[in-house]
Amino acid sequence: xxxxxxxxxxxxxxxxxxxxxxxxxxxxxEGEFVAVTGPSGSGKTTFLTIAGxxxxxxxxxxxxxxxxxxxxxxxxxxxxxxxxxxxxxxAFNLIPDLNVFDNVEVPLRYRxxxxxxxxxxxxxxxxxxxxxxxxxxxxxELSGGQQQRVAIARALAGSPRLLLADEPTGNLDTQxxxxxxxxLEEIHREGAxxxxxxxxxxxxxxxxxNVHIIDGQVVDLAEDPRFHHAVTSARAGSPA
Amino acid sequence: MQIKPILSxxxxxxxxxxxxxxxxxxxxxxxxxxLFIIHQRIAHLSEPxxxxxxxxxxxxxxxxxxxxxxxxxxxIREDLQVLRQVAGVQNVTPSxxxxxxxxxxxxxxxxxxxxxxxxSGATIYFADQNFIDTLGLKLIAGRNFRAxxxxxxxxxxxxxxxxxxxxxxxxxxxxxxxxxxxxxxYLIGGxxxxxxVVDLLQAQSVERWASDFAYRSVIIPERLNISLGSFYIxxxxxxxxxxxxxxxxKALFAQNPRRVINDDDGVLSFSDVRSRAYESDRxxxxxxxxxxxxxxxxxxxxxxxxxxxWVGQRRKQIGVRRALGAxxxxxxxxxxxxxxxxxSGGALFGVLLAIAMNLWMVTRFEMHRLSLTYLVIGAxxxxxxxxxxxxxxxxxxxRVPPVEATxxx
Numbered sequence: 001x002x003x004x005x006x007x008x009x010x011x012x013x014x015x016x017x018x019x020x021x022x023x024x025x026x027x028x029x030e031g032e033f034v035a036v037t038g039p040s041g042s043g044k045t046t047f048l049t050i051a052g053x054x055x056x057x058x059x060x061x062x063x064x065x066x067x068x069x070x071x072x073x074x075x076x077x078x079x080x081x082x083x084x085x086x087x088x089x090x091a092f093n094l095i096p097d098l099n100v101f102d103n104v105e106v107p108l109r110y111r112x113x114x115x116x117x118x119x120x121x122x123x124x125x126x127x128x129x130x131x132x133x134x135x136x137x138x139x140x141e142l143s144g145g146q147q148q149r150v151a152i153a154r155a156l157a158g159s160p161r162l163l164l165a166d167e168p169t170g171n172l173d174t175q176x177x178x179x180x181x182x183x184l185e186e187i188h189r190e191g192a193x194x195x196x197x198x199x200x201x202x203x204x205x206x207x208x209x210n211v212h213i214i215d216g217q218v219v220d221l222a223e224d225p226r227f228h229h230a231v232t233s234a235r236a237g238s239p240a
Numbered sequence: 241m242q243i244k245p246i247l248s249x250x251x252x253x254x255x256x257x258x259x260x261x262x263x264x265x266x267x268x269x270x271x272x273x274x275l276f277i278i279h280q281r282i283a284h285l286s287e288p289x290x291x292x293x294x295x296x297x298x299x300x301x302x303x304x305x306x307x308x309x310x311x312x313x314x315x316i317r318e319d320l321q322v323l324r325q326v327a328g329v330q331n332v333t334p335s336x337x338x339x340x341x342x343x344x345x346x347x348x349x350x351x352x353x354x355x356x357x358x359x360s361g362a363t364i365y366f367a368d369q370n371f372i373d374t375l376g377l378k379l380i381a382g383r384n385f386r387a388x389x390x391x392x393x394x395x396x397x398x399x400x401x402x403x404x405x406x407x408x409x410x411x412x413x414x415x416x417x418x419x420x421x422x423x424x425x426y427l428i429g430g431x432x433x434x435x436x437v438v439d440l441l442q443a444q445s446v447e448r449w450a451s452d453f454a455y456r457s458v459i460i461p462e463r464l465n466i467s468l469g470s471f472y473i474x475x476x477x478x479x480x481x482x483x484x485x486x487x488x489x490k491a492l493f494a495q496n497p498r499r500v501i502n503d504d505d506g507v508l509s510f511s512d513v514r515s516r517a518y519e520s521d522r523x524x525x526x527x528x529x530x531x532x533x534x535x536x537x538x539x540x541x542x543x544x545x546x547x548x549x550w551v552g553q554r555r556k557q558i559g560v561r562r563a564l565g566a567x568x569x570x571x572x573x574x575x576x577x578x579x580x581x582x583x584s585g586g587a588l589f590g591v592l593l594a595i596a597m598n599l600w601m602v603t604r605f606e607m608h609r610l611s612l613t614y615l616v617i618g619a620x621x622x623x624x625x626x627x628x629x630x631x632x633x634x635x636x637x638x639r640v641p642p643v644e645a646t647x648x649x
Contacts, residue, residue, distance in 0.1 A: 079565065093645055107565050
């Protein structure tokens with residue numbers, strides 16, 4: 001589903017080159033739930049923005065659903081984002097001027113879908129996250145957990161091949177975070193491929209597989225003993 | 241189209257939307273009326289005089305001292321004789337005034353001597369038998385004055401010429417559908433028989449107060465002798481206007497130096513006369529044009545400013561839309577459509593405001609009713625202006641990268 005080979009991302013200024021990702025390799029299979037972890041500044045978010053075609057990369061190869069994406073133009077990248085990828089952001093990124101229904105509708109409109117189909121998909125997605133009754137509410141009228149559920153509904157409504165979640169519970173309290181995480185697990189059980197970036201070992205432990213990044217490269221989790229221990233403890237159900 | 245979500249987003253930005261729509265409405269109302277006034281002024285200053293303008297010039301000769309009427313008449317006749325000898329001069333006639341001069345003799349015309357109400361107003365041109373040829377008028381009925389019919393009078397005499405020549409416009413007013421030659425009209429001093437009709441001769445004034453009798457003129461076979469000075473209307477041979485003007489003044493001074501021909505307006509080509517006559521109309525048209533351009537520029541700047549502000553404010557939102565699959569064209573279209581919706585609302589209200597403004601001016605300043613064409617042109621112009629003004633900020637918005645969605649500020 002998602003395969004990056006020897007991928008690099010370099011930020012250049014006049015005086016310095018900074019490698020955000022270096023010789024980066026990852027392979028996510030269809031139906032997997034992968035947690036991408038690592039300390040701050042390790043390159044997790046850069047990986048996610050490249051994986052979601054939000055940014056280009058400097059070298060290497062990236063195949064998404066069998067398509068090599070490096071030569072795609074801006075319109076083709078937009079179409080793939082729209083049709084194949086669902087985004088869940090840490091800050092929810094709902095459009096404050098639009099109500100819940102209209103927010104979920106945004107990606108469907110860019111797909112040129114007919115009104116009736118849009119409406120059906122939106123209501124199904126909102127029911128799926130338990131917010132059908134809040135369709136006319138504005139984001140500011142919802143709790144953080146509800147807003148993230150709307151964002152998940154927006155990501156699900158387009159039936160994407162891949163869900164990319166960037167610290168999906170980072171802005172939520174423990175109870176709301178648990179609810180959102182359970183929802184993601186449920187979506188995964190139904191067959192979705194999920195790649196979740198997180199620095200939270202407890203969340204990482206709930207994924208099928210962990211990919212750990214340090215200094216822009218994928219490393220064995222054992223190379224970060226504290227995080228490794230925290231994840232292992234979380235998996236065993238005991239405190240770290 | 242994304243009209244519904246754009247409208248719901250606009251509902252949450254009421255103040256900015258309302259202000260820019262009102263600015264568009266006000267601009268439309270003012271520009272429509274300004275364009276209408278400009279058009280009217282331009283139409284006004286293009287009205288024909290009926291004379292051979294390219295070849296005509298006028299000389300105002302002021303006499304030194306206070307010669308009596310008989311002496312003035314003698315001097316006028318001497319001047320006419322001298323002017324006819326000038327190289328390049330085709331003909332010359334004395335007159336009290338000429339079209340577009342802005343002052344002269346206007347009088348009432350009646351059909352019966354005891355009539356209380358005037359039948360029409362008219363400009364009175366004092367002239368000799370050369371008036372029609374000099375001005376290049378077209379005689380369409382009857383005859384010209386004979387030399388033996390030309391008299392002379394000063395301001396103290398009552399206006400009672402035995403014969404007159406009138407314009408077609410006056411005939412249509414006084415004797416609609418009839419042959420006017422041989423009929424009698426009454427001027428302030430007595431009756432005059434119409435012996436000829438000319439096609440077109442504009443009145444001396446182009447001001448609004450004279451618009452009722454703009455082309456109703458009466459030509460009187462008299463030289464008007466005023467001690468202060470005389471006007472000579474001169475028709476030059478084609479292509480010899482400048483040299484004839486120069487030579488004519490020289491010849492007049494050579495004949496009689498006891499006169500003043502003012503440097504500023506003593507000798508005027510007819511294009512100068514026209515230019516001076518319509519100075520205020522032209523000035524008004526330019527002023528209205530400048531006001532319109534300034535207003536349009538201010539409105540365009542307002543749209544650019546507000547849209548730029550909104551683009552800056554919604555940078556993250558644009559990034560989110562891009563992340564969710566919007567192409568650059570989608571973002572561009574979003575802002576263009578948003579502007580079109582605001583401008584359309586403003587234009588709709590502006591049309592109503594323009595009509596109200598015009599109706600107010602119709603009652604206060606005797607303006608004409610605003611034609612629908614101006615409203616349509618004005619509305620289309622404002623919509624295009626809005627689309628043009630929003631283009632740069634909208635293009636800037638379309639260049640916001642999708643990765644903006646992941647940035648925290």
